Structure formats: C-alpha cells, structure tokens
Amino acid sequence: MRQCFRNFWLTGTVFALIFVPLNMCHAAFPKAWQLGFQQAESPVMQRVAEFHDFLLMVTGAIAIVVSVLLATVLIRFRKKRNSTPSKTSHNTLLEVIWTAIPTVIVMAILIPSFKLLYFMDVVPESEMTVKIVAHQWYWSYEYPDHDNISYDSYMIPDEEIKENQFRLLSVDNPMVVPVGTTIRLITTSTDVIHSWAVPSLGIKKDSVPGRLNEIWVRIEKEGTYYGQCSELCGPGHGFMPIEVRAVSKGAFQTWVLESKTKLTSLVVPNMLMSPNDFKITRIENAKWPS
Numbered sequence: 149m150r151q152c153f154r155n156f157w158l159t160g161t162v163f164a165l166i167f168v169p170l171n172m173c174h175a176a177f178p179k180a181w182q183l184g185f186q187q188a189e190s191p192v193m194q195r196v197a198e199f200h201d202f203l204l205m206v207t208g209a210i211a212i213v214v215s216v217l218l219a220t221v222l223i224r225f226r227k228k229r230n231s232t233p234s235k236t237s238h239n240t241l242l243e244v245i246w247t248a249i250p251t252v253i254v255m256a257i258l259i260p261s262f263k264l265l266y267f268m269d270v271v272p273e274s275e276m277t278v279k280i281v282a283h284q285w286y287w288s289y290e291y292p293d294h295d296n297i298s299y300d301s302y303m304i305p306d307e308e309i310k311e312n313q314f315r316l317l318s319v320d321n322p323m324v325v326p327v328g329t330t331i332r333l334i335t336t337s338t339d340v341i342h343s344w345a346v347p348s349l350g351i352k353k354d355s356v357p358g359r360l361n362e363i364w365v366r367i368e369k370e371g372t373y374y375g376q377c378s379e380l381c382g383p384g385h386g387f388m389p390i391e392v393r394a395v396s397k398g399a400f401q402t403w404v405l406e407s408k409t410k411l412t413s414l415v416v417p418n419m420l421m422s423p424n425d426f427k428i429t430r431i432e433n434a435k436w437p438s
C-alpha cells in the first residue's frame with residue numbers, strides 16, 4: 149500500500165512537471181499543437197483552470213488506484229498462484245468503504261463546482277456595460293454607457309490579412325474595453341443562436357434571439373484576446389471571429405472620444421457576406437425522403 153501511495157505522488161509530480169509549464173506559456177490565441185488551455189486572463193478563467201487542474205488530479209488518482217488494484221488482482225489471484233479461490237461473498241466493512249469513498253470524492257468535486265458556477269453566473273457590481281449582438285455572420289458591439297457607440301465587427305478576409313493579424317481570428321473593428329474594470333456583457337442575436345466565446349477570458353455564452361444573456365469580465369492585462377462563435381449558426385459560422393482589445397483606461401477614454409466622430413466611417417463593413425461568398429458544397433436537385 150505504501151508503494152501504491154508513492155507511485156501516486158510520483159505520477160502526480162510527473163504530471164505537474166509536464167503540464168504546468170506548458171499551461172503557463174499560452175498566449176491569448178490558439179497555437180498549433182497546443183496542449184491545455186490558453187493563458188487565463190480573467191478571474192473566471194483563472195478559477196476554471198484551477199478547477200480543471202484539480203479535476204485532472206482527482207481523475208488521475210482514480211485511474212492509478214483502479215489500475216493498481218486491477219493489476220494486483222490479476223497477478224496475485226491468478227489461477228496458477230491461487231488454485232482454490234475464496235468463497236467469501238460479503239464484507240460489510242469493505243462495502244461501506246467502497247460506497248463512502250466515491251461519495252466523498254463526488255462531494256469534493258461538487259462543492260467547488262457549484263462555487264465556480266455561482267461565481268461565473270452572478271455579475272458583480274459592474275462599472276460599464278457592453279452589448280454584444282450576433283448576426284449571420286458578424287458581431288455588433290454597443291456601448292450604452294458611452295454615448296451609445298455601436299459598430300459592426302467583421303472578419304478580415306484572407307487576402308487582406310496583414311503581418312500581425314491572424315487568419316480567421318482578426319477582425320476589422322474589435323471590441324475595445326478598458327483594463328482593471330468590471331464589465332457587464334449582455335448578448336443577444338438578430339437571427340439564429342450564436343455563442344460569444346473567448347477562451348482566455350473563460351467566456352462562452354449563447355446569443356439567443358429574443359433573449360438577453362448576461363456575463364461579466366475583468367481583464368487586468370493589456371492585450372488582444374481572440375475567440376470564435378461557438379454555436380453552429382450557418383455556413384458563415386467559422387467566419388465570425390471575436391477580437392477583444394483590452395487597453396488602458398486613458399486609451400479607452402480617447403478611443404471613446406475619437407469613435408464618436410469616426411464611427412460613421414468605421415461601421416461600413418469591408419466585407420459583404422452571403423452564403424455565396426463561401427465555398428459550400430451544395431447538393432443540387434436533391435430528393436429528400438418525404
């Protein structure tokens with residue numbers, strides 16, 4: 149048994165040594181061959197990552213304990229070594245233990261899980277609101293606390309991608325927010341269900357027509373955070389990325405003042421999207437079963 153415990157802690161340490169450094173070097177966009185989450189950049193995502201690591205340890209420990217038990221049974225009680233098997237059919241203590249231990253494990257997972265759910269769900273006192281409206285296939289951002297600035301956000305087409313932009317992730321007009329500010333995000337849709345999702349901020353919220361969903365975010369580090377629509381919403385689903393630009397409070401105020409005058413030109417979309425713009429394989433003259 150002592151050996152078993154030593155194996156468990158050894159494996160846990162190896163897991164931590166391999167996975168923790170990999171988890172630390174992620175930026176706010178997906179990378180080729182990425183393993184694990186992107187770097188957590190919001191209080192919600194930090195807790196999600198911590199909970200994930202905790203669950204990984206729990207499930208890892210369970211897998212190891214079960215494997216060791218199975219191997220012990222297979223080796224020690226094989227027919228060759230144990231030709232007359234025991235006829236024992238009940239053992240009260242053992243039955244209590246194998247009922248109690250899983251219950252304790254489930255409770256140990258359930259309590260932090262509910263805590264995290266409520267932490268994500270209840271919007272703390274927020275300093276400003278941004279309204280996110282989904283369309284087939286682009287996003288609109290509205291700032292009701294900042295003179296109702298509103299504009300559309302379209303993906304940069306492949307042929308217009310510049311050096312520091314990312315294909316299928318960069319947009320013409322990103323959502324701009326100040327750092328160190330608790331922001332209430334409300335989202336809805338004008339057509340079908342979309343989902344506003346930015347992995348590094350721990351957000352994935354459905355944008356549902358006729359309904360207003362609410363989430364919150366607080367970003368401490370200036371930077372650009374990328375995401376994508378995460379609900380299948382039609383042929384342009386993969387072409388409505390999300391770009392969040394977190395800037396200093398001063399830069400945000402300047403952006404607000406400038407946008408008030410400039411937005412008329414900004415809102416003109418640089419890309420008109422219709423299903424015909426995408427390479428879609430259509431089934432012509434298909435006969436559907438009645």
Ligand SMILES: [Cu+2]
Nearest residue numbers: 342343377381
């Ligand atoms: Cu969508």
